[in-house]
Amino acid sequence: MTSIDWPVCTERLALRPYTPDDLDPLWAFEQLPEVQRWLGWAPHTRDELRDAMESETSTTTQVMVLLDSTLIGHVMIMPRDSWAQKDVAEQAKGLEAELGWMFDPAYGGKGYATEAIRAVVGVCFDSLKLRRVHAGCFADNAASWRLMERLGMRREEFSRATALHRDGSWHDGMSYGILRAEWTEAGAAEPA
Numbered sequence: 771m772t773s774i775d776w777p778v779c780t781e782r783l784a785l786r787p788y789t790p791d792d793l794d795p796l797w798a799f800e801q802l803p804e805v806q807r808w809l810g811w812a813p814h815t816r817d818e819l820r821d822a823m824e825s826e827t828s829t830t831t832q833v834m835v836l837l838d839s840t841l842i843g844h845v846m847i848m849p850r851d852s853w854a855q856k857d858v859a860e861q862a863k864g865l866e867a868e869l870g871w872m873f874d875p876a877y878g879g880k881g882y883a884t885e886a887i888r889a890v891v892g893v894c895f896d897s898l899k900l901r902r903v904h905a906g907c908f909a910d911n912a913a914s915w916r917l918m919e920r921l922g923m924r925r926e927e928f929s930r931a932t933a934l935h936r937d938g939s940w941h942d943g944m945s946y947g948i949l950r951a952e953w954t955e956a957g958a959a960e961p962a
Contacts, residue, residue: 774831774897780889783882785845789877793820795841796834799874808911809872812936819842835886842882843873845890849893850900864900871914884917891921895950902949908933909942918946922953 777786788796788815797816799805806812813819823832837845847867854862869890873883894900907914909928919925923946 774893779888780885782837782838783842783886783889785886785893786836788823788834790820790824791909792834792841793823796823796844798858799825799842800844800872802875804875808908808914810870816839819903833890835882837877841874842877843871843886844868845886847890847894849898849900852879852916859912865900867898867900869894869903869905871905878913883913884920888921891948891953895953900950902947902956903953904945904947906945908935908944909944915944915946921958923948924952 777784778784797813799817800809800813800819801816808905811822813822824928830849831847833845833847835845835885836839847869849867850863851859852862852865871883871887873886891903894903903923904926905918905923906927907918909915915925925944926947927943927945929943929945932943933941935941
């Protein structure tokens with residue numbers, strides 16, 4: 771992700787890659803039950819979080835979202851190969867990304883998550899030249915799927931009882947995606 775000119779700044783936020791100094795403020799909100807409720811993997815200790823953040827592959831970028839100098843969110847950009855038939859698979863390498871995010875609930879309801887994810891999607895299309903961005907969530911996580919819809923992402927899948935939650939129940943899952951052409955045509959790069 772060296773082609774990105776960090777920090778990426780929006781009207782109110784600054785986005786930059788993770789540094790070890792981010793661990794304590796990240797752990798402060800990432801360990802909250804209301805945040806862990808929707809995470810696919812929830813660290814149980816600060817050390818588990820540190821190990822995960824420091825062991826991510828070189829292709830995954832962990833982006834920290836700052837309001838002034840306060841860390842309020844964390845966005846994962848994970849480039850992926852697009853699905854392709856075997857004889858053209860080389861041409862599909864690294865053309866899309868999966869996004870994931872979590873934000874400190876103390877800063878909810880102010881549009882920060884929408885502003886940050888809008889900027890990250892813009893980075894994916896403008897700086898990384900990807901052709902598609904996608905993300906998934908539990909169907910009960912209305913805040914996430916509403917955010918994706920606000921950004922112009924389309925619901926591509928609704929899977930019934932597809933995801934086993936750590937509470938022992940099966941939950942519906944949803945996935946959303948947007949193509950670079952849709953992002954540009956819809957003007958989604960600009961705040962509404």
